[in-house]
Amino acid sequence: SRPTTAKVRFMGRAQYRHPHQMLRVDRETRQPIAAGLASQIVRSLLPKLKDYSAVLISDYAKGVCTPEIVRPLIEACRSLGLPVIVDPAAGGDYRLYRGATGVTPNRSETFKATGREIRSIDDARAAGRMLVERFDLDLAFVTIDRDGIVLARNDGDAVHLPTRPREVCDITGAGDMVLAMIGLGMAAGVDPVDLCKLANVAGGLEVEQIGVVPIRRRDIIHDLLHGARRVEHKICTLDELSRHVSARRQAGQKIVLTNGCFDLLHVGHVSYLQEAAREGDCLIVALNSDDSVRRLGKGADRPIFDQQYRSQMLAGLEAVDYVVVFDEDTPHAVLETIRPDVLVKGGTYREEEIVGREVVLDYGGRVKPLGMTPGVSTTDIVRRLRAAEEGGSSPITIPLPVERKAA
Numbered sequence: 001s002r003p004t005t006a007k008v009r010f011m012g013r014a015q016y017r018h019p020h021q022m023l024r025v026d027r028e029t030r031q032p033i034a035a036g037l038a039s040q041i042v043r044s045l046l047p048k049l050k051d052y053s054a055v056l057i058s059d060y061a062k063g064v065c066t067p068e069i070v071r072p073l074i075e076a077c078r079s080l081g082l083p084v085i086v087d088p089a090a091g092g093d094y095r096l097y098r099g100a101t102g103v104t105p106n107r108s109e110t111f112k113a114t115g116r117e118i119r120s121i122d123d124a125r126a127a128g129r130m131l132v133e134r135f136d137l138d139l140a141f142v143t144i145d146r147d148g149i150v151l152a153r154n155d156g157d158a159v160h161l162p163t164r165p166r167e168v169c170d171i172t173g174a175g176d177m178v179l180a181m182i183g184l185g186m187a188a189g190v191d192p193v194d195l196c197k198l199a200n201v202a203g204g205l206e207v208e209q210i211g212v213v214p215i216r217r218r219d220i221i222h223d224l225l226h227g228a229r230r231v232e233h234k235i236c237t238l239d240e241l242s243r244h245v246s247a248r249r250q251a252g253q254k255i256v257l258t259n260g261c262f263d264l265l266h267v268g269h270v271s272y273l274q275e276a277a278r279e280g281d282c283l284i285v286a287l288n289s290d291d292s293v294r295r296l297g298k299g300a301d302r303p304i305f306d307q308q309y310r311s312q313m314l315a316g317l318e319a320v321d322y323v324v325v326f327d328e329d330t331p332h333a334v335l336e337t338i339r340p341d342v343l344v345k346g347g348t349y350r351e352e353e354i355v356g357r358e359v360v361l362d363y364g365g366r367v368k369p370l371g372m373t374p375g376v377s378t379t380d381i382v383r384r385l386r387a388a389e390e391g392g393s394s395p396i397t398i399p400l401p402v403e404r405k406a407a
Contacts, residue, residue: 038068053187083186102139128152149196163200172213234315249288254280257340259331263303272346277319289327
């Protein structure tokens, strides 16, 4: 006799922009379920717990998550060492969730539970600690919409995991998506800090969709690899680069690597790197250090810019995914560690002249020489700048590149 909840959303679209929710109509009952039915649910659930790795409780205050169900479930999970994560009801009594592994309240729910208004990250930290202490929790995941998640632990620690800005279309389902990702990670034994990072991505992808949309594993991987790459995150050590490349290979990506000094970055370099990026899914630039450039014998005044400056310039290019600096005379150590699928080199090099060719071919990789934009080089720019000081130089004219058609 209990009706199934039916939810209807009326959406409006102004001037062909993304839809906006205008009206919500829910047909439901919030009356608590009968005690007999609650007992049946508990008797059905408890024997099955041994087959699960985590339990999630999403309390919508629709009359199902009663004390007669939630309390025995949490106690049974604790006795089995099973993580149980609760997305609490808005304005609900948190004593119902005492002893759970964690809760995932949003900004307003946290305020109602603690009396502490969340106006800052410090407020969220303090409120998270209050939740953990008051209700005997291991963790509190305080979700603060555009500001990400604050994770409070039962050891008193509370850390903020920010998220990146999103184009919000519809917040429907975001809380459930965060709960699902945290539950999945807990079941897999993922560290809580990493759980928050993954939950930020999953929730962020959800609010970019209209309605409740499943977020696929490949969507999360793609967002982690490509979403809002900051310049400083592109510049990494060889060990860090190796971990990044491992993740990209697991996602089925082809790795491309090129190397050079890239002193006085110019349009020829940019055009070449754009072409190199088209050879695969991820472009790495192995950059000669300042000492390495000096040993190459390019002149007493080279490099013109130091390795930090050159790294930042390269990392600022959309075509470049990672920059790693090497101090040796050759990029052999980088090639042996990263093992790119394709090694490319610009300029007038023939394939047999490309340094590192034998390393790449030995493990089955491919080596490809690429051209350079005619009429421009670092050496020529330096010469012209010196001539300009003497009043005898004209602007550098570069022919526009001809767009290549796909074969």
